[in-house]
Amino acid sequence: MSTPAYSELTLNGLWKNNPAIVQLLGLCPLLAVTGNVVNALGLAAATTLVLACSNTAVSVIRNVVSDAVRLPVFVMIIASAVTCTELLMQAFAFELYQILGIFLPLITTNCVILGRADAFASKHAVAPALYDGLIMGLGFGVVLVLLGALRELLGTGALFADMQLLFGPAAASWKLVLIDDYQPFLLAVLPPGAFIFTGLMIAGKNLVDGHIKRRQDALKARPVKGAKRVRVTGTIS
Amino acid sequence: MALMRVSSPHAHGRYSTGMVMRQVLLATVPGVFVLTLFFGFGTLVNVLWACLVGLACESVALLLRGRSLAFYLKDCSALVTCVLLGIALPPYAPWWLIAVGVAASILMAKQLYGGLGYNPFNPAMVGYVVLLISFPVQMTAWTPPRGLGEVPGLWEALQACFLPARYDAVTMATPLDVLRQNQGLLLEDLWAQTPQFGRWAGIGWEWVNLAFLAGGLWLLYRRIFTWHAPVAMLASLALMAALFYDGGSSSSGGSPLFHLLSGATMFGAFFIITDPVSSAVSVRGRLVFGALIGVLVYLIRVWGNYPDAVAFAVLIANFAAPFIDHYTQPRVYGHGKSGGTG
Numbered sequence: 006m007s008t009p010a011y012s013e014l015t016l017n018g019l020w021k022n023n024p025a026i027v028q029l030l031g032l033c034p035l036l037a038v039t040g041n042v043v044n045a046l047g048l049a050a051a052t053t054l055v056l057a058c059s060n061t062a063v064s065v066i067r068n069v070v071s072d073a074v075r076l077p078v079f080v081m082i083i084a085s086a087v088t089c090t091e092l093l094m095q096a097f098a099f100e101l102y103q104i105l106g107i108f109l110p111l112i113t114t115n116c117v118i119l120g121r122a123d124a125f126a127s128k129h130a131v132a133p134a135l136y137d138g139l140i141m142g143l144g145f146g147v148v149l150v151l152l153g154a155l156r157e158l159l160g161t162g163a164l165f166a167d168m169q170l171l172f173g174p175a176a177a178s179w180k181l182v183l184i185d186d187y188q189p190f191l192l193a194v195l196p197p198g199a200f201i202f203t204g205l206m207i208a209g210k211n212l213v214d215g216h217i218k219r220r221q222d223a224l225k226a227r228p229v230k231g232a233k234r235v236r237v238t239g240t241i242s
Numbered sequence: 243m244a245l246m247r248v249s250s251p252h253a254h255g256r257y258s259t260g261m262v263m264r265q266v267l268l269a270t271v272p273g274v275f276v277l278t279l280f281f282g283f284g285t286l287v288n289v290l291w292a293c294l295v296g297l298a299c300e301s302v303a304l305l306l307r308g309r310s311l312a313f314y315l316k317d318c319s320a321l322v323t324c325v326l327l328g329i330a331l332p333p334y335a336p337w338w339l340i341a342v343g344v345a346a347s348i349l350m351a352k353q354l355y356g357g358l359g360y361n362p363f364n365p366a367m368v369g370y371v372v373l374l375i376s377f378p379v380q381m382t383a384w385t386p387p388r389g390l391g392e393v394p395g396l397w398e399a400l401q402a403c404f405l406p407a408r409y410d411a412v413t414m415a416t417p418l419d420v421l422r423q424n425q426g427l428l429l430e431d432l433w434a435q436t437p438q439f440g441r442w443a444g445i446g447w448e449w450v451n452l453a454f455l456a457g458g459l460w461l462l463y464r465r466i467f468t469w470h471a472p473v474a475m476l477a478s479l480a481l482m483a484a485l486f487y488d489g490g491s492s493s494s495g496g497s498p499l500f501h502l503l504s505g506a507t508m509f510g511a512f513f514i515i516t517d518p519v520s521s522a523v524s525v526r527g528r529l530v531f532g533a534l535i536g537v538l539v540y541l542i543r544v545w546g547n548y549p550d551a552v553a554f555a556v557l558i559a560n561f562a563a564p565f566i567d568h569y570t571q572p573r574v575y576g577h578g579k580s581g582g583t584g
Binding site (some may be wrong): 188201 | 338342349372375376377378380
C-alpha cells in the first residue's frame with residue numbers, strides 16, 4: 006500500500022477525518038472530562054502520547070504478527086502504553102491524575118487508538134505511523150481543548166483555571182477572569198452541556214465544509230469564455 | 243404555499259394553528275391576572291420581556307433557515323411558548339435569566355428540531371428546566387404573595403427585571419417547599435404555624451390554580467384539546483395524594499386538594515401537557531400520558547429535591563410519548579386484533 010503524503014495525513018487528522026467530530030470516536034472521555042481546559046488538556050496529552058506509542062509499536066511488529074491474532078496483540082500494546090502514561094501522570098501531575106480518575110485507564114478502550122492501529126499503523130512504515138498517531142492525537146486534543154474552553158467560559162466566566170495541576174505552581178496565576186460577577190451557567194459544565202456543545206461544534210464543522218464545497222462548485226460551473234452556442238433550430242442558408 | 247388538489251373527504255378544520263394559539267393566549271389571561279393580583283407586576287413583566295426576546299429569537303432562526311417570516315410568525319406559536327415560560331418563571335426574575343430561558347426554548351428545543359410540529363419536547367418546559375438546573379438560586383426565589391408581605395409595584399417590577407443590582411426582593415418558601423421541608427409536625431400544626439397556607443392550599447396559589455382551571459375549562463369548551471390528558475393527570479395526582487395522605491401525619495405528602503391547587507398543577511394540566519405536538523396522540527395514549535405525568539408530579543414533589551415537578555414530569559412523559567403511542571394505536575376499522583383483516 007502506498008504511503009500517503011504527510012500533508013494529506015495532517016489534513017485528515019486535523020479536519021477531514023477528525024477523530025472527535027467526524028469519526029465521533031472516543032466520545033466517552035470527550036463528553037466526560039471537558040468541563041474545563043486543564044482536564045481536557047491533560048486527557049488530550051495522555052491520549053496523544055498513547056496514540057503515538059501504540060502506532061509506532063504496531064507498525065514495528067506489523068510484519069511479524071499474523072492477521073488472526075492481531076487484535077489481541079494491538080490491545081496488549083495499547084494497554085501497556087496506557088499503563089506507562091498513567092505512571093507518568095502519577096509521577097508528574099498527581100492531582101490531575103486523581104481528577105481524571107477512571108478516564109485515564111479507559112484510554113485503552115478509546116476506539117480512536119485501536120482504529121488507527123488497525124486501519125493505518127498495521128499497514129504502513131514506522132515514520133508515517135508515528136506521524137499519523139501524533140496528528141490524530143492532536144486533532145482529538147484540539148477538539149477536547151476547544152470544548153473544554155467553551156464549557157469553562159460559559160460555565161464559570163473564566164478560562165485556564167487550575168492550570169498549576171499540569172504546569173507546576175507558576176501556572177496558578179494563568180487564570181483569566183473574562184467576566185466579573187458572572188452567574189455560573191451550570192448547564193454548560195454538566196453532562197448535557199457536553200452533548201449540546203459537541204453537537205454545535207459538529208454543526209459548525211459541517212457548515213464550513215458546506216461553504217467550501219459550494220464555493221468549489223461555483224468555481225467549477227463557470228462557463229468557458231468564448232464558447233460557441235449550438236444552433237438547434239432553423240437552417241443556415 | 244402551493245395549493246394541493248385533494249380528493250374527498252373534504253373535511254374542514256375548524257381552526258387554523260394561529261387561531262388555536264391565539265385562543266390559548268386568551269385563556270391564560272385569568273391566570274396571569276390572578277398572579278399579578280397576588281404577586282405584583284413581576285409575572286406581567288416576565289411575560290412581556292419573554293415575548294419580545296422570543297419573537298427576536300424566532301425571527302433570527304427563521305431567517306437563518308430561509309423560511310417566510312410573516313407566515314411562521316403569524317401562527318403565534320412562539321408567543322404561546324414565551325407566555326407559558328414567562329408565567330412559569332418566578333416573578334421579578336432578572337432579564338438575562340428570562341432571555342437565556344427563551345433562547346433555550348425557541349432556538350434549541352423548537353427550531354433546532356425543525357420548528358413547530360417537529361419538537362419532541364415541550365419548548366417552554368425545556369427552557370424552564372435548563373434554567374432550573376443552571377440557576378437554582380434565582381429560579382427558586384418566589385416573593386411572598388399579597389397578604390404575607392409587601393407587593394412591589396410596576397416600577398419596582400421593571401427595576402427588578404432590568405436593574406437587578408438595584409433591587410432586592412424579599413423571598414419566601416412556597417407552600418410546596420414548606421411541606422417538603424416539614425420535619426415532625428402534624429399537617430394540622432404545620433397549617434396553623436406557617437403563614438403560607440390558606441384555606442385549601444397556599445395563600446394566593448389556590449386562586450392562581452383556580453384561575454388557570456377556569457382558563458383551561460374555557461379551552462375545553464372551545465374544543466382546543468380533549469379532556470383526556472388533563473383529567474387523567476389530575477385524577478392520578480389526586481389518587482397518589484389520597485394514597486399517601488397518611489391521615490395528616492408528619493410524613494404525610496399533603497391532601498389531594500392541596501396538590502391539585504398547589505404550584506403549577508392546573509397550569510400544567512391545561513396549558514402544558516395538552517401541547518398537541520409533544521404529547522401522545524391517541525385517546526387511550528393521552529389517558530396514559532396524563533396519568534403518567536400525574537404520578538411523576540407527585541413522586542418528584544414529595545420525594546424529589548426540586549420545588550415543583552411539572553416541568554420534569556412533562557419532559558419525561560414527552561420521552562415516553564412515542565412509546566405510549568406505539569402501544570395504544572387504535573385498531574383500524576375492519577382489521578382484527580392481530581392486525582390482519584378480521
